[in-house]
Amino acid sequence: MNHALFRRGLTVATALFTLAVGVGGPPAAVADGSGSAPYLPEPTGLHAVGTTTLHLTDGSRSDPWVPEVSARELMVSLWYPAAAPSGQRAQYMTPTESELLLEEGGITGVPLDVLSTTRTNAFADARPAGRVRGLPLVVLSPGFSKPRTTLTNLAEELASHGYIVAAIDHTYESVATTFPDGRVATCAACEVPHDEAFWNRLVTGRAADVSFVLDELTGPQAKWSGARLIDPSRIAMAGHSVGGASAVTSMLADSRVRVGIDVDGSTQIPIPESGLSRPFLFLGRQAQYSPxxxxxAVATWERDWERLTGWKRWLVVAGAEHASFTDVGLLAEQLGIDIGADLPAARASEIVRRYTRASLELHLRHRPQPLLDKPSQRYPQVKLCTPDTSTCV
Structure with a gap:
């Protein structure tokens, strides 16, 4: 694994907001762009989007990062098709979470609560809509030290097209996870030496988190009133950075995950020689992941590509940076912060949403997706790679 890539994401500044910190320079003061509140692009689907949060506790295991905590607590955000656009728009994150993120990154020149003012498109606790067992489920896992909220844009998009989406905050792996009683867990894992054993432990723990969340959403004692809408035979997982690497680990550990998507994350624990036959999509930066x-990092994809025995695609995006694939790029650009990407943030966001959804539509709904089979005139920045010949067109 390219550990430097993940170490560069340990603080908000390095992978989120400032190119300078990512290459070892001091954090710079930031001008407040237009002065207006940041916002997420509107979803393109026909459905209104609702959202809610779950506080789940796995009493069968202690926390992997704070062993004196005898149970693994998780916060999960759900997005889903809503019966009607009603109620208040959901808050992107709390003022405290915004403050911790910005302070961790050394960001100055913007109000510390600015990220809490981000305009979302989902309605808090709106009534879910859909047929019983009629909606596919997509689990999202964020990058290391990043909160689940950094994948909100993708989650809202998928929910507007009829998916239920569950984004997991992997506790003590994020700079801030807020529990219903007001406790805020910070990144204990950030203080652990980041050797090979650490990364193995990280992705293995995330796989356990994913399986537990699936149990809680699809089991007989489901913890959410809308869980009856989930089709347990149509489950996918997508993640960014180490969250993408964890998609491989989760698929190996849990056969319920039928489709995997790794967004710009070098993989960690190798796929065994027996192979993985379920569909898998790699989507990453051209500069980092060209075969x-x-x-x-690219060597990890090349290693696992040979052992993916089912449908698979390898796509790279020209002009993108690591943060381009999440809300981070969008919000940074709106706040006047340069993340070093040549590709505009809105364009990068459209690409991630469109290609992720195409893969899910193909494999969970069996709808043909020509976009995944050849270069697209609409998205010339996306290159379809053939690793056997080390070419991307």
Missing amino acids: GSGGG
């Missing part, structure tokens, strides 16, 4: 470009 045949040498060792490091």
Whole structure:
């Protein structure tokens, strides 16, 4: 695994807001762009979007990062098709979470609560809509040290197209996880030496979190009133950075995950020689993940590509940076912060949403998706790679 890539994401500044910190320079003061509150693009689907949060406790295991905590507590955000656009728009994050993120990154020049003012498109606790067992479920896992909210844009998009989406805050792996009683867990895992054993432990723990959340959403004692809408035979997982690497680990550990998507994350625990036959999509930066470009992060994709025995695609995006694939790029650009990407944030967001949804539509709804089979004139920044010949077109 390219550990430097993940270490560069340990603070908000490095992978979220400032290119300078990512290459070892000091954090710069930030000008407040237009002065207006940041916002997420509107979803493109026909459904209004609702959202709610779940506080789940796995009493069968202690916390992997704070062993004196005898149970693994998780906060999960759900997005889903709503019966009607009613109620208040959901808050993106709390003022405290915004403050911790910005302070962790050394960001100045913007109000510390600015991220809590981000305009979302989902309605808090709106009534779910859909047929019983009629909706596919997509689990989202964020990058290391990043809260689940950084994948809200993708989640809202998928929910507007008829998916239920569950984004997990992997407790003590994020700079801030807020529980219903007001407690805020910070990133204990950030203080652990980041050797090979650490990364193995990280993705293994995330796989356990995913399986537990699936149990809680699809089991006989489901913890959400809308859980009856989930089709347990149509489950996918997508993640960014180490969250993407964890998609592989989760698929190996849990056969319920039928489709995997790794967004710009070098993989960790190798796929065994027996292979993985379920569909898998790699989507990453052209500068980092072009096949045949040498060792490091791309070598992990090349290793696992050979052992993916089912449907698979390898796509790279020209001009993107690591943060381009999440809300981070969108919000940073609106706040006047340069993350070093040549590709505009709105365009990067459209690409992530469109190609993720295409993969899910193909494999969970069996709808043909020509977008995944050849280069697209609409998205010339996306290159379809053939690792066997080290070419991308």
